[in-house]
Each structure stands twice: as structure tokens, then as C-alpha cells.
Amino acid sequence: MLKLGTHLGTIELTSGYLSALIGHAAAGCFGVVRMNPVGATQGVRSAVLKKDAVDSGVRVTVPKGSKKVIIDLHITVSYGVNVTAITDSIRNKVRYAVESETGLDVEEVNVFIDGMENG
Numbered sequence: 001m002l003k004l005g006t007h008l009g010t011i012e013l014t015s016g017y018l019s020a021l022i023g024h025a026a027a028g029c030f031g032v033v034r035m036n037p038v039g040a041t042q043g044v045r046s047a048v049l050k051k052d053a054v055d056s057g058v059r060v061t062v063p064k065g066s067k068k069v070i071i072d073l074h075i076t077v078s079y080g081v082n083v084t085a086i087t088d089s090i091r092n093k094v095r096y097a098v099e100s101e102t103g104l105d106v107e108e109v110n111v112f113i114d115g116m117e118n119g
Helices: 015-027 039-049 083-102
Strands: 002-006 009-013 032-035 058-061 068-078 105-117
Touching: 009 015, 015 032, 015 058, 015 068, 015 083, 068 083, 083 105
Parallel strands: 068 105
Antiparallel strands: 002 009, 032 068, 058 068
16 A cells, blocks of 8 residues: 555555556557566466456556556567567656656666467
């Protein structure tokens, strides 16, 4: 849970909301085939449910003493697309979505390409 203090009070964001917001933004980018589970929890959930959750492939961290978030994304891309263009597009779209919807500052958006498929 992230807490944001404003002049009107405190806003609390759950990690589920933030991960879903980021997952929707990243999955909607051109060239992204799917988001890949990261970590044991997402891997087991994906195997048991036999489908990917919207927050699959998303890891959000907030360093101690910082008010900025670091976002890690694990994706599979379409074969034959420009990887640099895809990653730049994802970084920009995710940063914009998080900053405009939540007011949080994004320090980094790290995109890890785990594979490619004909898509």
C-alpha cells in the first residue's frame, strides 16, 4: 500500500490497483504479445488459474526514503518488430499512465524481454 499526502488528506493506493494499471498500459502497446509472470507467486497463480492475470509480469518497488517508484516489466514481443521502438513506447506509456492517474513520480521503467513469438 502506497500512501500519498496531499493538502486535503491522505490517499492510499493498493499494490493491486497500481499493478493492474501498469499491466493494462504495457499490454496495450503495439508488439507486446503477453506479459510473463515474474516471481513464484505470479508463476503459481498463472499455472493454477491457467490464464494470465492483468498484473502478471509487473513488479513495483519503492526504495526506502524515496517517493518515486521503480517498475519492472517482463514481456514477450512479436517477432520482427523493432525492440527499441517497443521498449521506448512501453516506457513512455507506463510512465504517463502512472503519473497522470496516481500522481506518483516514476524513477525508472525497466523492460525485460523474455521471449518473442509470431504474433
